[in-house]
Amino acid sequence: MADTYQRGSIRKVDRAKGKKVWEWRYRVRGKMYQRTFACSEFPAKKDIWAHVDTLAKTVNEQQVVVKTPDPTMSMLMVKYMTKQLPELAKSTRDTDKSMLRVHFFPRWELVKIKDVHAEEVEDWIKQLKGADGKPLSPSSKGRARRLMKQLIDRAMFWRLLPVQENPIKLVRIKGVTKRQKPIVILPIAGVNKLIAAMQQPYSLMVYVAASLGLRVEEVLPLQWGDFDFDNLTLTIKRAYTHGELKVAKTDASNATLPITQTLSDALLEHKKTSKSWSARRFLYQSE
Known part of the structure; x- marks a missing residue:
């Protein structure tokens, strides 16, 4: 009868020509394996167990699957909010x-990242509604x-997901770039009437x-130092958005514009x- 242990079982069996062997049987992840050892090399059971113990350690380690x-x-x-958002402009934050x-949290909080599929994302975005119950604008x-x-993208960067083609590239939202409200252009007479x-200073x-x-x-954070009245120019250096004063984002925004003599005089x-205006008011004195 076989002796059974957590490290497997050992029994002595007869082979051809009267040879006897030790038969060691063990499982790895549910699959049965078997190895034999000559009794002549390990006369007593304690000898074969001493040998098998060293092998059993490796076998047991193979069975430990840390999932x-x-x-x-x-x-x-959560990681995006703590690591990525602080690096973005306040308006984007x-x-x-x-x-x-x-x-996002109500719909996707418990979903595994690997289970986010383009079709489900597109259907979800299409039905998004605002606090008033109306569908969100295309923008x-x-x-x-x-x-x-x-x-x-960040999931792949942070190794939470294997690097692959981003499936959200397949998502299509109609009318994203289409303006929802027509632009109202005031004629010169209308602008003069408004002014x-x-x-002052509005x-x-x-x-x-x-x-x-x-x-x-761009108008709100203007300073007197932005104007060159001798050469009739204005340099746009900063912008005030979402309660935050920041430098111009691009070279195109950081532009020098010509001003008319009439505007210069005004x-x-x-x-x-x-007087010296606060940083949130028009034309405050630069220090």
């Missing part, structure tokens, strides 16, 4: 945080697609924006009576 759980989207999103909290849906693609109806702000084609975030007249 780590597959990373989930929750793990990925605010948008991504809101998108993750309102839309907002485009931001959701961008964020999901960025998450999967005349406003108080009338001057509108005058600057209309004359130079600037966005409001600015200099305002400068005579203006």
Whole structure:
């Protein structure tokens, strides 16, 4: 009868020509294996067990399978918020945080990263709705697609997912680049009427924006030092968005523009009576 142990079982069996061998039987991950050893080499059972013990250690190590759980989207999103978001512009941080909290976590929190498929992502984005219950605009849906693609890219970068083609490239959202509201263009008479109806410094702000084609975030942080009244130019150096003052993002944004003599005169007249504005107001004095 075989002696059975956690390290397998050993029994003595007869072979051809009267030879006797020790038969060692053991399992690795459910599969039975067998090895034999000559009794002449190991006369007593204690001798064969002493030999088998060294082999059993390796066999037991082979049976120990350390299985780590597959990373989930929750793990990925938390890591994205702690490691990636701080490196982005405040406007992007605010948008991504809101998108993750309102839309991503409720739908994808428990889903394994490897189980995120393009078809499911596209169907999910198409039905996204805002707090008012209305469907999100195409541009907002485009931001959701961008964020999901960025998450999967980061998952590969952080080795939470094997490097492969990002499946979110297959997701298509219609109308992302289509403007939802028509642009209203005021005629010169309408601009002049608007300027005349406003108080300083707001009338001057509108005058600057209309004359130079600037966005409001470029007008708000202007300083007197940005103007070269001798050469009639203005250099755009910074922008004010999402409650944050920052330098111009690109070389194209950091542009030097010509100003008319009429605009220059209006600015200099305002400068005579203006005080030092805070960083969030128009034309504050640079130190």
